[in-house]
Amino acid sequence: MHTLLSVWPLAAGVVAVLGAGLISDRALYNRQLRRLAAAQQHLVHPADLTADAQELLARAQLAMTAVLDSKVHREKWLDTQRNEAVFPRQEWAIAHDLRSYSRVARKGQRPPHTADNATLAELLTSRGRVLATSLHGIERRVEALEAYASQVAEADARYAEVREIERLAAGSDELLDLLARTATDDLAVTEIDVLTDEAAAVASTFTKALESAKQAAAAALPLQGAA
Template identity: 45%
Template structure:
C-alpha cells in the first residue's frame, strides 16, 4: 500500500491472542487503558486503604459509630437510661449503613485486584498500541486492515473462501505479526540511534542492519495478507457481476419465451445464445478469481502447516 493510504489506517489499540478464552478476551476489551498498561494489583494498595479513600469521614459517620458502640455495650431495653430507647431504630439503621459503607469499597477493591491479577497473568498475550514504535504501528494497522477486508467480503460471508478456516487462520496471522512487532519495538527502543565513537559505529550499523532485516521479514507477512485481501476484493467484484447476471437470467426465461413466440428465426436464437455466452463468461471469470484467492489463502497458511 502507498504511504498516503497507510497514514489513514487506524492503529489497533489492543490486539489479543486468539487462543485466550472468550471470557478473558472480553475482560481485556472492557478494561480501562490504564489497567492494561500497568496491571499491577500491588499498586492499588490494600483493602483498608480503599476503605479509607471511600468512606466519607464526616460528622454523620462519627455519630453512627458512637451510637453503634453504645448499642453494642449495653444500651438496650434493660438499660438504666430509658431516654435513649428512641435510639434503637436509628442505631440499627445506622449500623447497617455503616456495614454497607465498609463492605462496598472493600468488595469492589477485591474484585478489581482479582481482575488486575488476571490481566497481569496474560500480559504477554495482548499487544497495546503503546508497545509499538511508529514503523511497527503502521505494519500492524496494515495487517488489521487486510484481515478486516477479507472478513467483510461477500465471498467470505457466503463461504466461497472457506469462511470457517479463515476465521481461525486470519486472527492467528494477525496475532503472530503483532507479537513479532512488539518484540521488534522492544529491541529498537533499546538500540542507540547514534554511535559514541569509531569503534562502536560498525557494531551499531550491523545491529541496525539486522534489525531492518527482521522488520522486512515481518512486512513480507503483512504484504501476503494484503495480497490475499486484494484477490478477495477481485473475487468480490466478479461475484457481484455473477449475481447480477443471475438476476438478469432469472428474468430471461420470459424474455426467451417472448422472443421465441414473436420471432422464431435466427435472430431470436442468436439473442438467446448471446445471453448464455455472457453468463458463462462471467461465471468463468468468477471461478478464476476464486481460484486465485484460494491459492493465496493456502500460501498464507503454508508457514503454519510447516
C-alpha cells in the first residue's frame, strides 16, 4: 500500500544512512554522504511535488492498489505477473515526470526581474502552455490506470455474483426434492432451469467483464520496451 504522506522509494535496493556519530572514518562518512546524495535522484518526496502533481500521483497509486487488491488479481484471473512487474515501473515513471513538472512549474512562479510587460506575458503564456501539455500527458497515463481499475472492479463484481450463484446452485438437488414433493416434475424442472439460466447469464457477464479488464490492462500497461 502506498501513501501520499510517505517518502516514495522508487529504486531497487535500500539506502542505509549511517549517522556521523557512528562513523569514525571521515572518508567513509563522506562516501556515505555522496551515496545519499546520489540516492536522492531515486526518491520522490511529497515536498518535491506541487499540489496538482501530488493529486495525480495519489490517483495513480489508488488505481494500482485497487487492481492488486482485487479478487480477480489475487486469484490469477488477470495477468498477475505483468501487473506486479509493470506497476512499479509505471509508478516510478509517473512520479519522476511529476517531479520534473513540479520543478519547472515552481520556477515559473519566480518571473525574471528585468523584462517589459509584453515580453513577460508572452513568456508566462508559453510556459503555461508547455506545463499544461506536460501535465495532460501524465494525466492520460493516470486515467488509463483508473480505467483499468474500473474494469477490474466490474470484473470483481461479476465474479462475486458467479460465486454466489454457484453457492446457491450447489443445493439444487435438495431444492429439486422439495419442489417435487409439492409440485409437478415440470414445475421443478422449470425452476431449476431458471437457476441454470441465471448462472449462465452471470457467468457470461463475468467473462465479458474480465475480457474488458484485460483490454484495459493492455492500454494502461504497455509492454516493457513499447513504452
